[in-house]
Amino acid sequence: MSGFIFSEKPIRIDRGEGAYLYDTNGNEYLDFGASYACTPVGHCHPEVVDAATTQLEDLFYVQASYPHAARTALYEQLADVAPVDIDNVWLCNSGTEANEAALKFARHATGRSKIVATKRGFHGRTMGALAATWKDKYKEGFGPLAGDFEFVEYGDSEAMAEAVDDDTAAVIIEPLQGEGGINPVSKEYLQSVRVQTATSGAALILDEIQTGLGRTGELWAADKYDVVPDVLTTAKGLASGLPMGATLCRDWIAEDSGNHGSTFSGGPVVSAAAGATLDVLERESLPAHAAEVGAYIRGQIEDRLGDDVREVRGHGLMIGIEVKRGSNRLLRDLALNHDVLALPAGRTVLRLLPPLTIEREHADAFVDALEAVLA
Incomplete structure (x- = not known):
């Protein structure tokens, strides 16, 4: 079976x-x-195995409302390596959950509902992240999905400028599309999206689930493009394959992010594995x-x-x-x-x-x- x-x-x-x-x-x-x-x-x-095994022998799990050394250290480590001014860390179990949190935080912080996403983009398979995902085959049979989403052509600055308005809570975008076919965009395009969101008061969410953690030749693709988002999401290799995602936010998002939670947010074992993974990425x-x-x-x-x-x-x-x-x-x-x-x-x-x-x-x-x- x-x-x-x-x-x-x-x-x-x-x-x-x-x-x-x-x-x-x-x-x-x-x-x-x-x-x-x-x-x-x-x-x-070996370092990741040792970190996870050592933690496993002491404590499998404790909920995030109880401070724990491995989790606290990871909060600090992620804040240190995140793009400038992104100091707040929310831990979860996957990239989909990281993007779900990003969408919720942006809507609450802005008081708006509209989300602009791009054609051929992929952001996950739960209802909110799926609503932000372009391809129909992932959505078939699961509608109606979660609310006010608008799709524009990836890489088209004029289409993005037309879509982002005073009702827009956030733009969610991959700095290099993965599932959609490994589609890059120019630095000028992504920087123009940053200007458009800032001007309208919308949040810029960079989905770095696949592009982050050194994949594109910088620790974050945001660094490659010289763009600092309001929210950056990461997952996949964060804990070397153990289930972990993270939503990294600027203060103005974190301070008005609303009521959100997760039972398994930043468990000790996966936090220890993630900390060791980041150590290896940086040292090597x-x-x-x-x-x-x-x-x-x-x-x-x-x-x-x-x-x-x-x-x-x-x-x-x-x-x-x-x-x-x-x-x-x-x-x-x-x-x-x-x-x-x-x-x-x-x-x-x-x-x-x-x-x-x-x-x-x-x-x-x-x-x-x-x-x-x-x-």
């Missing part, structure tokens, strides 16, 4: 180490998907490493496979390869015949979100495998 939501793949995973996963037959797979960017410092990094300079290796991968694909792919795009180790045939067939071939795991981002895009610890030899192995399947 299997789970009724997920379509299970024909590879039964047993363990992981660094950039590799191993199945129950002992086969080794180079992991260029990292389970949707959930293992930024590699599978089972993994954002800069992601920028370097990501540029190398993109260059190799363009040089060696240029005639076989339509486009390579992205930043750091968040890379989309638009191919000339169905992505799912290629991904299956990579996995079953070449022991390389990657992800789709639509029907014709291969998405690469490997651990930020990969080296050039891993990149070469991936490009060799992709060359073989395209041939």
